[in-house]
Amino acid sequence: MNWISRFDQSVSVWIKAHLHHPRLSWILSRINRGEMFALVLLPLLFLNPIYKPVYVSLPLVLIFTYGTDRLVLVLKKYFARKRPLVSVMGKVDANPDMKHSFPSAHSANSMIVGTILVFGFGETPWFLLFSLFAGVGRLLTLHHYISDIIGGWIIGFFMGLLGIFAYKLIGIYLL
Template sequence: MLQFLKNYYRNHSVKLLISLLFFLMALFTFAAITNEVLFEKEEQIDLMIFEFFKAHIIRPGRTGFMYTITQFSSAPFVKIAYPFLMLALLTGRFYRRALFTVAAGGGGLMLIYITKLFFARPRPLHPLLYREESFSFPSGHATFSFIFYGMLAYFIWLTELPKIWKYVFMTFLVILSLAIGFSRIYLRVHYPSDVLGGFSLGYFWLFLMIYTFRRWFPLA
């Protein structure tokens, strides 16, 4: 592995190397969660985090805000946001970016569906506001938010905006994605491990799509 990374470093940029390291970390994290939580049935940390939220974070005045945040990766939002993004890209004649959007988004949704069915983890008991009917692992909201907002961040990076504004917008999108994952734990519709697994899966898929398109179908 060390020799591979040295050879990779000689032929690629530092940014791509860092992305690869995060990619490997995402795979390791996802594998560790599936082993400890789903196969070994170790849920103590999840339950401890729920207790911490109940004692120190959950407050009536915050619940409405958390519900609003979670909607930014909900099915109704996706049904509006994706067609709008596709229309904007096609209107601007960014055809490869539109193709990337279909591959990353459509493939991501399929990946979420398959993994949920495979692991079939029940939802947490006693949700704060409402009960979700689908399986719990991985968090679809966390996975898809990382894919969708990460994709938007990548598109912003490809623009001609000054770097300072690129960093501002990209930071906002990352924070929004993390906030969506946080809201799923707050609302107790997902275990914390579901959210962390979702972020890991989302990063894995987004990196794979970006690497594939950079290599064979450059977007810029």
């Protein structure tokens, strides 16, 4: 586990030295939000020429995203890992959320949406790029370490599979 922390720290220090910029962080923090992704994803769902039961997929995504978000909050409180903004940048903030880094909720929630839509409802695999964008954005703004992002993606993927299983189990009755 110690080597993961050292690797995370070295990647974050490299990002701070070569990629991190206050203006980029400001822009990414504004567009790397669930509401912004929803503005793009919802029209794509409704404009898909192949009929998909959006009245089933959206509630399923919302329920499992909410559950995943609650799980991630419990894990964040348990691990209480300081964000790179604190440990690398030395930022001092009275916000108690600054010590809750692992796992990334943005990565987990975006991955669950992509997993359910792509593997459960046959949407385009391009939906998974939103999860990649969410993770990389959080990495570049130094809100998360690389292991936080990967951990969030893993949690989101498995919760997405659980959502697909639930859909397959009870979805027949909803259609």
